[in-house]
């Protein structure tokens with residue numbers, strides 16, 4: 001008999017389906033995510049027989065009992081291997097025959113361990129963008145994600161977005177939005193961008209809603225930064241299990257001011273080649289993620305330049321400073337996750353003291369962060385003078401890429417920001433001028449983006465900042481500018497970090513680590 005081990009993490013649900021009082025045996029149906037490939041899981045069920053002497057009897061897998069049409073044929077499982085599934089202290093069968101989660105029964109024990117550090121029966125708001133990426137959002141949700149959520153007894157409210165800004169309107173206008181544990185964006189990165197900005201526009205409870213509604217993504221777009229950064233891949237089944245077992249953690253956000261507008265950004269701001277590669281290749285959506293790589297290569301080899309002026313309020317400028325900050329932030333994150341519940345984690349995160357406001361728009365304010373307006377910038381807006389302690393970057397008249405981000409992976413094959421962490425109080429800024437590199441150098445740098453080693457090249461600047469400003473030079477040809485992958489006017493803008501304002505649904509209280517501390 002072949003053996004099968006089911007990690008508790010993969011268990012979606014357990015339910016007692018039969019009890020024999022004379023033998024004190026119970027039969028439990030277990031729904032779980034079966035690992036069927038390196039990055040694929042299949043929602044399946046097995047039935048297992050337990051007896052009162054704390055031992056698992058021969059499981060009755062020869063007669064699998066699928067509970068939905070989606071269940072594939074079950075594998076055979078040995079009793080021995082199931083000890084990895086079973087707790088050593090299996091309680092006596094008895095008590096409530098219902099086998100509910102709280103009654104001390106085997107079912108309760110399994111469920112408690114399967115959901116040891118997260119909430120079960122999560123209530124999800126599901127937003128499906130039917131036009132995102134290759135346009136398969138509905139299909140991917142219905143055939144791949146929904147079965148996991150159903151087996152895990154999660155509650156769902158599903159909305160298919162019908163127009164641009166629909167996700168923003170839902171986040172802004174849904175009165176009881178805080179009843180949801182998380183929002184599943186079945187989309188690319190544009191929908192989470194809209195959703196976060198909608199929450200920020202709520203009257204009265206914006207801060208609370210941003211802290212409560214955990215973002216997650218069913219990867220249906222071309223970039224899928226959220227899913228890639230959380231799971232380290234863009235597998236929809238891995239993402240689906242991650243939602244069921246997700247642990248919410250706080251995440252830093254970024255506040256952008258441009259013209260007279262203010263926006264939140266959870267992911268990135270992109271100026272130059274990367275923005276052109278993303279937004280200038282919309283007609284190539286059919287290529288999926290490859291269109292981005294194609295675009296970057298094309299514009300890099302063309303040596304396109306984007307004259308501008310950039311001012312940065314650095315937090316960590318040199319490579320050793322960045323590495324030290326990463327290691328310290330990671331340790332602090334693990335300490336916080338280990339000692340407090342995720343609900344109170346946000347308030348326990350200890351950031352570098354934010355600098356004092358420097359502009360007229362915030363001067364005189366002695367309010368605590370809770371009291372000031374959610375979107376009141378600490379450093380003023382793009383319409384204020386550049387603060388005197390910000391550093392002007394030299395030689396940006398021939399800049400080719402400015403990319404600022406807060407998530408490590410911007411697509412499955414691009415670890416753009418290897419040194420970023422969810423709540424490290426900084427944003428990572430990548431600046432380079434590819435037109436001054438030889439073609440082989442440029443291609444080596446681009447190839448390094450897959451593993452995050454592109455930041456090690458001499459001709460790039462990778463730093464950490466708490467704020468910056470970018471001003472395109474007057475009279476220069478216009479390119480694209482994107483915030484979180486969404487197109488914005490090619491105008492000057494300013495960005496500052498907002499510590500731990502948002503919430504992210506992660507697998508184990510952290511997104512996939514890049515290994516930056518071990519480099």
Ligand SMILES: Nc1ncnc2c1ncn2[C@@H]1O[C@H](COP(=O)(O)OP(=O)(O)OP(=O)(O)O)[C@@H](O)[C@H]1O
Nearest residue numbers: 132133161162163164165187188190191221222223
């Ligand atoms: N029904 C709809 N029709 C047209 N546009 C929509 C619709 N629903 C949402 N949108 C818009 O589609 C845009 C893209 O959303 P999405 O989240 O899928 O990211 P994406 O930019 O397509 O991702 P990627 O670039 O990674 O493919 C958003 O601006 C959103 O407002």
